[in-house]
Amino acid sequence: MSVNIKMLAERLNLSISTVSRALRDSYEISESTKIRVKEMAAALNYHANPYASSLRKHRSKTIAVVIPEITNNFFSLAINGIEYIAQEKNYHVLIYLTHEDIQKEIGFAGHLQNGRVDGVLISLSAATDNYDHLRELKEKGVPIVFFDRVCDSLECSNITTDDFEGGFTATEHLIQNGCKRIAYLDLSKHLSISSKRKQGYLAALKKYNMKEEESLIIRTTNNNAENEEIISQLLTGPHKPDGIFASAEKLAIACYNVCERLKINIPRQLKVISFSNLEISSLLNPSLSTITQPAYEIGKQAATQLFRYLEKKSVTPAYENIILKSTLIPRGSTKK
Amino acid sequence: MSVNIKMLAERLNLSISTVSRALRDSYEISESTKIRVKEMAAALNYHANPYASSLRKHRSKTIAVVIPEITNNFFSLAINGIEYIAQEKNYHVLIYLTHEDIQKEIGFAGHLQNGRVDGVLISLSAATDNYDHLRELKEKGVPIVFFDRVCDSLECSNITTDDFEGGFTATEHLIQNGCKRIAYLDLSKHLSISSKRKQGYLAALKKYNMKEEESLIIRTTNNNAENEEIISQLLTGPHKPDGIFASAEKLAIACYNVCERLKINIPRQLKVISFSNLEISSLLNPSLSTITQPAYEIGKQAATQLFRYLEKKSVTPAYENIILKSTLIPRGSTKK
DNA sequence: CTGTTAGCGCATTCAG
DNA sequence: CTGAATGCGCTAACAG
Numbered sequence: 001m002s003v004n005i006k007m008l009a010e011r012l013n014l015s016i017s018t019v020s021r022a023l024r025d026s027y028e029i030s031e032s033t034k035i036r037v038k039e040m041a042a043a044l045n046y047h048a049n050p051y052a053s054s055l056r057k058h059r060s061k062t063i064a065v066v067i068p069e070i071t072n073n074f075f076s077l078a079i080n081g082i083e084y085i086a087q088e089k090n091y092h093v094l095i096y097l098t099h100e101d102i103q104k105e106i107g108f109a110g111h112l113q114n115g116r117v118d119g120v121l122i123s124l125s126a127a128t129d130n131y132d133h134l135r136e137l138k139e140k141g142v143p144i145v146f147f148d149r150v151c152d153s154l155e156c157s158n159i160t161t162d163d164f165e166g167g168f169t170a171t172e173h174l175i176q177n178g179c180k181r182i183a184y185l186d187l188s189k190h191l192s193i194s195s196k197r198k199q200g201y202l203a204a205l206k207k208y209n210m211k212e213e214e215s216l217i218i219r220t221t222n223n224n225a226e227n228e229e230i231i232s233q234l235l236t237g238p239h240k241p242d243g244i245f246a247s248a249e250k251l252a253i254a255c256y257n258v259c260e261r262l263k264i265n266i267p268r269q270l271k272v273i274s275f276s277n278l279e280i281s282s283l284l285n286p287s288l289s290t291i292t293q294p295a296y297e298i299g300k301q302a303a304t305q306l307f308r309y310l311e312k313k314s315v316t317p318a319y320e321n322i323i324l325k326s327t328l329i330p331r332g333s334t335k336k
Numbered sequence: 337m338s339v340n341i342k343m344l345a346e347r348l349n350l351s352i353s354t355v356s357r358a359l360r361d362s363y364e365i366s367e368s369t370k371i372r373v374k375e376m377a378a379a380l381n382y383h384a385n386p387y388a389s390s391l392r393k394h395r396s397k398t399i400a401v402v403i404p405e406i407t408n409n410f411f412s413l414a415i416n417g418i419e420y421i422a423q424e425k426n427y428h429v430l431i432y433l434t435h436e437d438i439q440k441e442i443g444f445a446g447h448l449q450n451g452r453v454d455g456v457l458i459s460l461s462a463a464t465d466n467y468d469h470l471r472e473l474k475e476k477g478v479p480i481v482f483f484d485r486v487c488d489s490l491e492c493s494n495i496t497t498d499d500f501e502g503g504f505t506a507t508e509h510l511i512q513n514g515c516k517r518i519a520y521l522d523l524s525k526h527l528s529i530s531s532k533r534k535q536g537y538l539a540a541l542k543k544y545n546m547k548e549e550e551s552l553i554i555r556t557t558n559n560n561a562e563n564e565e566i567i568s569q570l571l572t573g574p575h576k577p578d579g580i581f582a583s584a585e586k587l588a589i590a591c592y593n594v595c596e597r598l599k600i601n602i603p604r605q606l607k608v609i610s611f612s613n614l615e616i617s618s619l620l621n622p623s624l625s626t627i628t629q630p631a632y633e634i635g636k637q638a639a640t641q642l643f644r645y646l647e648k649k650s651v652t653p654a655y656e657n658i659i660l661k662s663t664l665i666p667r668g669s670t671k672k
Numbered sequence: 673c674t675g676t677t678a679g680c681g682c683a684t685t686c687a688g
Numbered sequence: 689c690t691g692a693a694t695g696c697g698c699t700a701a702c703a704g
Contacts, residue, residue: 002450002476004681015691020683028689045472047450051391052681055696060387062430070419071615076412083406083433087440092452094398095431097419104423114338114383116428136381140338249619256618278619279407282592283585285619340697351675356699364673388697391680450681 003044012040023048059118062092063306066108066122068100068149072249073277074295075123078147081299082121089307091118100222102127109133113140119306124149126188126222143309147302148293150192157320159302161293163193166326167200170245170273170291173328175208177271179243183216183234185251197247197275216241220251227254235262235270246274252288275326289330297324339380348376359384395454398428399642402444402458404436404485408585409613410631411459414483417635418457425643427454436558438463445469449476455642460485462524462558479645483638484629486528493656495638497629499529502662503536506581506609506627509664511544515579515607519552519570521587533583533611552577556587563590571598571606582610588624611662620667628663 005023009016014033022029022037040046054060065082067075079095086093094117098104105125110133112120120142122134131151138144138154150158167184174182184201187194198217205215218234220227231254234240246252252274259266266272267287276290284290301322341359345352350369358365358373376382390396401418403411415431422429430453434440441461446469448456456478458470467487474480474490486494510518520537523530534553541551554570556563567590570576582588588610595602602608602623612626620626637658 018690030689045449047446049391049450049681050452051387051396055385055387055391056683070412070416076406079431080406080433083431093431095415095419095429097416110383113381114385116386253616253619260618280589282596283589283614283621283624285621288619354674366673385697392699
């Protein structure tokens, strides 16, 4: 059916192995036959069967990207960066979405254990509180690079934003805009990004002499409706804040929805800042200040790091923790 | 190194083929040995080598998604839908980004010709004016389903939004808001979506007795800076419009950027409506009305259609053109 | 119900 | 410089 190396060999009156070598530009083949072979291959529109080749070489030229969701500008930008590097290296990119479900993450880690991919780029699900599935994957020899939502206990490279600093800057921005009581919307109790942003928040409160009791850390869930309910109670409760720092964009959206319903005016009655990667500030509601991560760059660096492992498999390169800076984008009337 | 079927067979004192069949739940294996085999497989953490299996079965359980870009909410939502269906069917999803470059599209089509995937979901690049690469792919037996940016001349299923109606609705919305001279920002001269939205635009002008000469169709390019220059000239020219219909979100962004620079007040001096899929209206600038496509649904339908081909490969099912409706989201002061 | 055998298409020994 | 032979890990006839 489809044209294979055997067919090429027959038409060229060469052996299969010669054709194989010619196609791979082996030094032991004469220039003239290389040309002959390649011309024939082009003429017959030959494309090597990737599965046969991978089976033989134990290398798939494929990497997996495991992320919690894709409808999130941070992750789509990161994929963009990953894919850019992958194209450069002639690799293929498989996408797996966990939808913040650890069971799915475990399932994917299992599926990736038998050579389907040469390496994995992963950003943990919010529900992941145990890393056995990834440890096992790593022990099978599959290199793993974490980005954004990383795992400290696993000796892998981590590419992140400086989340502590981002959290600090966000909180400071609200304080400098007159907020006295700032709530922190926490994404997850397990995530590295969550706790670091929280620490930044607490540090900023401390710097500005706001008492510990004035911190207001709000746990959220993986359910938007539930989150809106939580925020709604927060904003109608006795100790309602005058500023909110949302540690993820979807929490900011929940905030905005609640405020719309409760007729709370942002930013007059409530100032909001959020981690967010909508790089289209001109279309964004001018009342939202954001902390923006270098998502594209993170994707590129993560992929680059992974390829560093893949290229010198023998001499395992050292693990690296790369930390990039986020940017404060103060907007409209929230500005000083 | 990694545990394979042969190792299982040895430990169980069974033949390789029996193990293989047991794992695949073949009817010709006794329940007791199935259990024995599966327990051992679980104990040794066996995972079948996908490449060996694919090579043998000529089926990869993998599909490719080829899209122009991923930093675009329409496409990330669509991927979300595609991935949802793929997970249901236990398929893997490869992502390829053309960045609106036909050469890349041709390259991907070539790479996909030798069984790497069982089927392809594609949305054409803006530069694609020739379909030979896809015809060839199709002739090699790889089923193709188009979504959004489709190709009429290729006898494949097409899943789209009703772009004519969307264009009509958008234009009508501007007219009903008092616009007398409406410009249409055209995405590409080749794309199906582009020409259909344009036809909708023209039909709306006609319905409201606006003369043909009053149509203002602006060609744009694949370069944002260039587009801003084009729009800038449009807005400072002698026949400047009082309404703009952007056929893609990035064109609306360009518009907003230019207006900011030129100190043109949207929507007071200029009304803008755009095709866009930022499903976070509360965070969106309230001066932008949008035509929103059912992107997630399109992704699901496209994938479903593809699996229809994959599941009954023998009896080729008929091609289908599925057309979904878009939604007008009028916003803030652009409203009547 | 289970085992034996023969490839899938390719890369790589080992011989010439 | 080229060819013959082997096997990657798995599935699918074909036997029994």
